[in-house]
Amino acid sequence: MAIVDEQGRLWGRFNLLDAIVLVLVVGLVPLGYGAYALFRTPLPALTRVAPAELFQGPNMRFSVRGEHLRPYMRVSVGSYQGQTFLFKDTTEAEVDLVDVPPGVYDVVLFDFAQERSRLPKALTIHPSVLPDAKVVVVGMFGNLKPEQTASIKVGLIVPAVGEVVAVGKPVSQVTRIFSKLTEVEVQVPNGLMVPVAMRMACWVRAAQGQPECVANGTGLHPSALMFLPTPVGTLPFQIDQVRGTQPLVPIDITVRFSGPPEALAQLTIGDADLGEITNELSVGGRVTGLTGGGSTRDARLTVNAQQGNAGWIYTNHPLRVGGPFAMKNARYELNGTIVHVAAGAAR
Amino acid sequence: MSGTRALWLAVAAGAGLGLAYSLSPMTVLCLPLLAALAVWAGRGLSARERRWFVSLVTVGVVARLVVIAVLFVTADSDRPFATLFGDEEFFKLRSVWIRNVGLAVPVSRADFIYAFDEVGQSSYLYLLALLQAMVGPIPYGVHVMNATVYLAGVLIVYRYVRPAFGEVAALGGLALLLFFPTLFVWSISALKEPSYTLVAVAELWCCLYLVRGRRWWQRGVAAVGLVTCIFALESLRRGGLSVGVAGSLGGLALGIISSRPRLAWATLAASPLLAMVLLLPPVQDRALSVVRSSAVYHGGHIVSSGYSYKILDGRYYHDGRLLWAMDGREAGQYVVRSLVSYVTEPVPWRAESAALRAYLPEQMLWYVLLAFVPFGLVAGLRRDPLLTSLLASHAGALIVMVALTSGNIGTLIRHRGLALPYLAWLAALGICVVVGWLTQPSRSREGVHAYGDR
Numbered sequence: 001m002a003i004v005d006e007q008g009r010l011w012g013r014f015n016l017l018d019a020i021v022l023v024l025v026v027g028l029v030p031l032g033y034g035a036y037a038l039f040r041t042p043l044p045a046l047t048r049v050a051p052a053e054l055f056q057g058p059n060m061r062f063s064v065r066g067e068h069l070r071p072y073m074r075v076s077v078g079s080y081q082g083q084t085f086l087f088k089d090t091t092e093a094e095v096d097l098v099d100v101p102p103g104v105y106d107v108v109l110f111d112f113a114q115e116r117s118r119l120p121k122a123l124t125i126h127p128s129v130l131p132d133a134k135v136v137v138v139g140m141f142g143n144l145k146p147e148q149t150a151s152i153k154v155g156l157i158v159p160a161v162g163e164v165v166a167v168g169k170p171v172s173q174v175t176r177i178f179s180k181l182t183e184v185e186v187q188v189p190n191g192l193m194v195p196v197a198m199r200m201a202c203w204v205r206a207a208q209g210q211p212e213c214v215a216n217g218t219g220l221h222p223s224a225l226m227f228l229p230t231p232v233g234t235l236p237f238q239i240d241q242v243r244g245t246q247p248l249v250p251i252d253i254t255v256r257f258s259g260p261p262e263a264l265a266q267l268t269i270g271d272a273d274l275g276e277i278t279n280e281l282s283v284g285g286r287v288t289g290l291t292g293g294g295s296t297r298d299a300r301l302t303v304n305a306q307q308g309n310a311g312w313i314y315t316n317h318p319l320r321v322g323g324p325f326a327m328k329n330a331r332y333e334l335n336g337t338i339v340h341v342a343a344g345a346a347r
Numbered sequence: 348m349s350g351t352r353a354l355w356l357a358v359a360a361g362a363g364l365g366l367a368y369s370l371s372p373m374t375v376l377c378l379p380l381l382a383a384l385a386v387w388a389g390r391g392l393s394a395r396e397r398r399w400f401v402s403l404v405t406v407g408v409v410a411r412l413v414v415i416a417v418l419f420v421t422a423d424s425d426r427p428f429a430t431l432f433g434d435e436e437f438f439k440l441r442s443v444w445i446r447n448v449g450l451a452v453p454v455s456r457a458d459f460i461y462a463f464d465e466v467g468q469s470s471y472l473y474l475l476a477l478l479q480a481m482v483g484p485i486p487y488g489v490h491v492m493n494a495t496v497y498l499a500g501v502l503i504v505y506r507y508v509r510p511a512f513g514e515v516a517a518l519g520g521l522a523l524l525l526f527f528p529t530l531f532v533w534s535i536s537a538l539k540e541p542s543y544t545l546v547a548v549a550e551l552w553c554c555l556y557l558v559r560g561r562r563w564w565q566r567g568v569a570a571v572g573l574v575t576c577i578f579a580l581e582s583l584r585r586g587g588l589s590v591g592v593a594g595s596l597g598g599l600a601l602g603i604i605s606s607r608p609r610l611a612w613a614t615l616a617a618s619p620l621l622a623m624v625l626l627l628p629p630v631q632d633r634a635l636s637v638v639r640s641s642a643v644y645h646g647g648h649i650v651s652s653g654y655s656y657k658i659l660d661g662r663y664y665h666d667g668r669l670l671w672a673m674d675g676r677e678a679g680q681y682v683v684r685s686l687v688s689y690v691t692e693p694v695p696w697r698a699e700s701a702a703l704r705a706y707l708p709e710q711m712l713w714y715v716l717l718a719f720v721p722f723g724l725v726a727g728l729r730r731d732p733l734l735t736s737l738l739a740s741h742a743g744a745l746i747v748m749v750a751l752t753s754g755n756i757g758t759l760i761r762h763r764g765l766a767l768p769y770l771a772w773l774a775a776l777g778i779c780v781v782v783g784w785l786t787q788p789s790r791s792r793e794g795v796h797a798y799g800d801r
Contacts, residue, residue: 025359032366041424071425074455081457108453112427113443113484115453 044068046109046117056128057205060097064107069093072112077105077123099217102127128203133213136165137200137220138241138281140193141230142173148232152194158228161200161216168195168280175238176223183223197281199245213242222277240279243316246306251314252288255325256298257336264297266332273301273327275315285314285327298339299327312341373478373488377495381408388502396514403518404498407525411494411535419487428486435537437467439486442475450480470582471539489537497534497541500548501525504768507555511731512776516723519775523716524768528709533764540761543583544768547741550576554595554737558602586748593744598737605732631675638678641751642670645685648754654699655754656692658684682751689750690717692759703756713763716774723777735773742769 008016046066054060064075071087075095082095104124109117141152149170156164173191176183202213202220212219218226226237257264273285285303292298305312305319312319319341327334368375385404392400422429430436444462447454454462478492479485485492501524509517524530533540553576556569573595580587604611624630642659646667649655659681663669673681698704727735745766753759 025363028363028366032370035370070427072427074457076455079456081455110455110458112440113454114447115455 042068044070044073044109044111044116046107046119046122049107049119049122052122053124053126054097055126056100056102056203060100060125061094062097062123063092063094064109065092066109066117067091069109070111073116074110076108076110077125078103078108080105097125100125128205133202133204134245135200135202135213135220136197136243136245137162137215137239138195138197138243138279139237139239140171140195140279141228142175142188142191142193142236142238144170144173144192144194144232144235146170146192149192149194151230151232152196156230158198158230161226161228162198164196165199166197166281170194175225175236178223195240195279195281240277241275241282241315244306244308244313246308246313248304248306249312250302251305251312251319252300252302252342253285253319253325253338254298254300254340255327255336256296256339257327257334258296259334261294263332263334264293264295267297267299267334271327271331272329273303274329276328278330282315299336301327371488371491372482373485373491376482377488377491381495381498384499384502388506393514396518399518400521403522403525404502408494408498411498411531412491414535415487415490415494418490431490431532431536432538438472438475438537438539439489441467442472442479443484445472445476446479446484449476469539469584470579471542474542490535493537493541494535496545498525500541500545500768503548503552504772507552507734508772511734512727512772513779516772516776516779519778520772523771523775527712527767527771529706529760530764530767533761538761539583540764543580543587543765546576546579546583547765547768550580550591550595551737551741554598555734558599558733586752590741590744590748594737594741597744598740599733600736601740602733602736605728605736635673635675635678638682638751639670639673641685642673642678642681643667644752645754646670648752648758651755651758653758654693654703654756656688656697656756656759657754658688685750685753686746689746689753689759689763690714693756706760716770719774719777719781720770721777722780723773723775726776726780727773738769738773742766742773745769 002012004010004016005012010016010019044066045068046064048065050063050065052062054062067090069087069090069092071085073087073093074085075082075093077097077100080097080100083098084094084096086094086096088094102125104121107119107122108115144152152164152167154164154167158164170192171194173188173193174185175188176185178184200215200220202215204211205214206212212221214220216226216228218224220239220242222239222241224239226239227234228237257267267287267290269287269290271287275282275284285301287299288302289300290297303314303319305314307313308318310318317323319338321338321341323338325336325338327336364375385401385408389397389400389404418429418431428439430439440458441462444454444458446452448459448462475485475489478489482488501521505517505521508520512520550573553569553573557566557573560566560569577588577591577595580591604614625634642663645659646664649657649664657664659670660677663673693703693706693710695707695710698707724735724739727738745762749759749762749765753762
């Protein structure tokens, strides 16, 4: 019996063309499945996190384990995006975190498009082993219009940062910026600044062994610029001075200034020590009496000092007989030696 | 065919279609559309012409599908998807993020920010997002869709160029637009160029029907369509509004004037008046301001990555702020040099990379095509003043806009492709005219008609 007969039928039963079409169609099914299996991107999933607990600080790194991971994926903890996704293989990657506050977080895996996997409450970040702290920060809220200055008042709570404890008079706005190692004052036309002292909560971190207090993601240092939420919107806040929370106490001291007679001749009763930065709320001192002349003059000053563990502290420097004292204001800068600290004030 | 057999065939066809749709929805949606467009565009052609037309379009489509298939098969699994160009990733990712945000699918916060970033905003992103909301992610389907969109634009222009310029010029223009190397690549890219081309073609079509509509409502619809298309162009790409307005108004005016000799003479007589208006200080100031802003764009291109060309005095590149004080003489020089650079860059002796050297053959083709455009322009104005004017004015508006703001060679080449869908038809007609002159010198003017059947 012929395989294909005279009428074009296969083994006398099937039309040859029909049979070819049928084989092609049937053949498409494994072909389609093969293509699907070959080109399908398997969905990734997270299985666990190691370590599951971290202490807040620099170098917060953890490892995610899972399946079908790819180099282009990302991980976040809660709403904080991981800084890196160091792909090791399809089952493991490492993630670095920066400035994530303490808490218990979901670990979420994203591919290029969307969330793909989530481990609920899989990572706990404990507070830094260094203690939390409170400091008083003196600075200026800027970018204010005249009608907005009244919104900055004592008792104002800045969420997650602190409370305003003192407010000064509005002044024209000047922002200090760094140009290499020097500071440049940038005038801001039509802008006003309001001096404030704020009691701030901060946490101590020790980057490369250098402890500093951090609030709102910013290390608290003179000239640091923060952006803080206020009733009139987010405002820049530039720090002028950071000090402890101890109360300010007026202390009488005597300082022997030496130097060119022309410079010493500038000293007059009533002069203020304003320090490096002019802010009426910065700790200051005032000259109350003068003796001597020529190249050496003794000045009696009343300074606002704080009680420290080892004695009185003025502008973050100890007040000790024999110690240095620098007096700065708009007219002069003089260096001297403390020759007397009032006995009643000494510890 | 028995009822049972028909039923089985229908079921098998449906299952096959479903399977194909689940693998590539855009391919299933686009290919029938493309076939329908080709059938529509090929109506009324002679048998010989139809063979050429079908061959060109079939090769054009198959070649594009093959390249897209190769892109898909050679994708690296370490990347979310393969792309032809770096910029495509930007459109593919952002459109998926916008789609996911719209569908309330959780996305990374960083992706949310980048999805709505001001830089690179285009309605094309939202078009892709909408499509992906309907059919799912289309990292490769977008290439098929853009090929369809581009070919649709080309076939539509072919339909209304052919009666005016003749069959050979129309087939020549079609071949150029299907196979000009960079246009071939842009047409299958995930970039916004194909969509821009289709909307530009629709805008050109509306311009034509604004004049040629037989009934008042047809003209009204064309007017609404024209305005819509111009705003769509602007939403796709900044500057689309200027190109649309200048191209349509200029083209309509030129088309009407060139088809009415008396009006043409009157316009010529009034040209000194126009020149005086252009010399008025407020007009000069405005023009100077536009040129300065364009030069700032140019300066931005110079510092972008890739190869660039400089056409300003060196001090302007050293301190960009000086551009805002550029005087009229230097502004004039800048305009002339930028137009020259538009045509000549990348000059062959400064092809600094392997990619640019590989591009040189196309650059030669570009020079040749441009050389034929004036011949096509003159012949076209005799055959169909309105269509020719519209093609020329749109190309002119695009050339001026791109020339004044460019500085990066890669970007210039890409943006030059926007003018080619207008210039290709004029160049093809120009080639026909010149060939007609060379082969039939005694029929200098009539030679044009030998290459077309109006």
